[in-house]
Amino acid sequence: MARHRRAVEIEAVARPVVAVGNEYPAGHEHPAHSHRRSQLLFAERGTMLVRTAHGAWMVPPSQGVWIPGGTVHGISMLGQVATRSVYLEPDARPGLATECRVVGIPPLLRELLIAAVDVPAEYDPDGRDGRVMSLLMDEILAAPVLPLSLPLPRGDRLLRRCRRFLERPSMHDTIEAWSRTLALSRRSFTRRFREETGLSFAEWQRRACLLAALPRLLNGERVTAIALDLGYAGPTAFSTMFRRTLGVAPSAYGR
Template structure:
């Protein structure tokens, strides 16, 4: 993967509390760990992102975005080619006070407001830019939250394993096989999963697979293909695990707008 710096450009101001810096990026590019004085809504109208921040990781499809508070270090990985459109929000206008990160649904109105800022670019009249910013902040504060968070460890050995599995969620290797590759004992890794993440290896891998699965379903991928890509023996096996975790099968879950 190729690592890039964050996009340059001026931050938001009190007069213009919301700004953005859109750029087209290919798949397998990482915007390296960084932070800002302002808050940021990390969003792409197409393509899929993985955002790591505040000790966790989120898979973010086009229908979602993630709020990152000022001064919170974060890293963005492009899982698909996308136009990355991070909204910069003045620190005094944070829509979710006291929250470092929040995943929200990007509804039709919010999506169109962001598109209007992108289309206008630097030539957008100051008054119109300010009005669009106010509407975006009002809509953002009311957006439904859609969290599927995967916790990340601090231990470097375990973090390396976790990142590798997140790159290939369908990998079916056992913890013992991962341990041999990591140069650690299976017992050590099992203990680290429990102490650092509060769950077993199997539970954590299930979280990763469900996070990826929910995002793939949201993008319209057939269930059988999602199950196959994530290493499940059948569509019914994936559906059973989805139901066990979320209390409903994928069809009902998505029809109810719960993603």
């Protein structure tokens, strides 16, 4: 059983994958750190925000985030959180992602992650525990990617502008206003923004507003108040965006 253990305690275990379970109080902060193994961090209960120098990833309840080995990252616990993590050796499976991403956790993967926490760290690779862990790795490779990442640009001026926006995200902001602020033509701005973030400005703006909305929904705030604060015409427009992106209504994330 590997509960309430730190990653550093299992880094040297001679197995391709090791699982750990932990629980954290609301507001707990993991300061910036890294580990040699790659990690799938699963939010069995609660919501997390993972940050790196290159972006942010919101992890809602029952979803997960993939963190490649060596990535320096910090984690904020938004409410009480129960995590189930698996740490994989770099060569555990071919095709493992090399960038952070939020992933959906289908029912089979969820049950495997929960069961893996009770598998001994030095399990028998040829026994039942070994087969469970092997299937777990297969399911990690098949996990769907969710649009809950917010990449940040590399250029200093654009990065500063994005960070100011994140302090008060709004759908009222326009490409024209940002272009003027940065002394760029609309065409130059849109090209540079996509080159540096991998997203169009409109998609990045929607994701920023979505990530700002999730913690407020989890705190029980009204959908109408959140929608208007974020610059939507009303709750219907906000709910349509939310459902299109996450597949559920905003009310699914309320208390």
